[in-house]
Amino acid sequence: METRRDIFQAIADPTRRAILVLIALQAMTPNALAEHFHTSRQAVSKHLKVLTECELVKPELSGREIYYQLEIGKMKEIDTWLEPFRKLWEDRFNQLDIVLATLKKQQNEK
Amino acid sequence: METRRDIFQAIADPTRRAILVLIALQAMTPNALAEHFHTSRQAVSKHLKVLTECELVKPELSGREIYYQLEIGKMKEIDTWLEPFRKLWEDRFNQLDIVLATLKKQQNEK
DNA sequence: TATAAGCGCAATGATCTGGTTGCGCAACTA
DNA sequence: TAGTTGCGCAACCAGATCATTGCGCTTATA
Numbered sequence: 002m003e004t005r006r007d008i009f010q011a012i013a014d015p016t017r018r019a020i021l022v023l024i025a026l027q028a029m030t031p032n033a034l035a036e037h038f039h040t041s042r043q044a045v046s047k048h049l050k051v052l053t054e055c056e057l058v059k060p061e062l063s064g065r066e067i068y069y070q071l072e073i074g075k076m077k078e079i080d081t082w083l084e085p086f087r088k089l090w091e092d093r094f095n096q097l098d099i100v101l102a103t104l105k106k107q108q109n110e111k
Numbered sequence: 112m113e114t115r116r117d118i119f120q121a122i123a124d125p126t127r128r129a130i131l132v133l134i135a136l137q138a139m140t141p142n143a144l145a146e147h148f149h150t151s152r153q154a155v156s157k158h159l160k161v162l163t164e165c166e167l168v169k170p171e172l173s174g175r176e177i178y179y180q181l182e183i184g185k186m187k188e189i190d191t192w193l194e195p196f197r198k199l200w201e202d203r204f205n206q207l208d209i210v211l212a213t214l215k216k217q218q219n220e221k
Numbered sequence: 222t223a224t225a226a227g228c229g230c231a232a233t234g235a236t237c238t239g240g241t242t243g244c245g246c247a248a249c250t251a
Numbered sequence: 252t253a254g255t256t257g258c259g260c261a262a263c264c265a266g267a268t269c270a271t272t273g274c275g276c277t278t279a280t281a
Contacts, residue, residue, distance in 0.1 A: 013123035014239080018192070025196060032257065044240055046259065065248040065257050073203060076196045082128070083193070086135060086186045093183060124269080142227065154270055156229065175227050175278040 006055040008078055017048045028070035116165040118188055127158045138180035
């Protein structure tokens, strides 16, 4: 079945998020990754397939080994989606800032 | 079945992401939300249940209507996870910046 | 008070998901 | 060349997801 891959669906799985974190530090092979989890290499391979399909990760051949490395640019897409929301919480933070400043002022005037 | 709710799993669904975007602008009732999608009110209600369980959304009663509003603070948790990755792409951007500066310098020296 | 409107919940069903096992193939190694 | 080692792929299976439908409860309206 040709399932459409999607970044948000990809990072929904905790194991895949962990893989992304590990790979962010250094490109790794499926076997090396599997050692960090309580699952088989094949399971990790399936996760890597999902991550590769949505281009969050890129395989790099080296003999019979395959080093998977992070495609950091793709991660930015998540950030892009978050952008408008970020504005909201920054605004709220600013409002809180104002409240705190007002309280402090009132305290000084006592 | 008591499924553990998780923010990343919550935003994996495109309809739920759309709900978050709509609600960010203004608190809305399930019926009002359902009008924006090609699904039933019950389906929207189920999505709202998921979003409420992981506290991305909060119900506000008003007579027989329920206005759901965004819990912006929870959205920030996604941003927090993204934080270390952001460093990476900012670094890469800085490196690109350096490259561009160098190129410009060389051009000026011609 | 009778009727309609707004919801949530439960049951059902099709489709996805994530894990396992068993291959087979290519690439190192003795 | 014979035997490992590292991988991906296919088949299979239990459990999760998402949408639909049918209810029943509460609140507004005539």
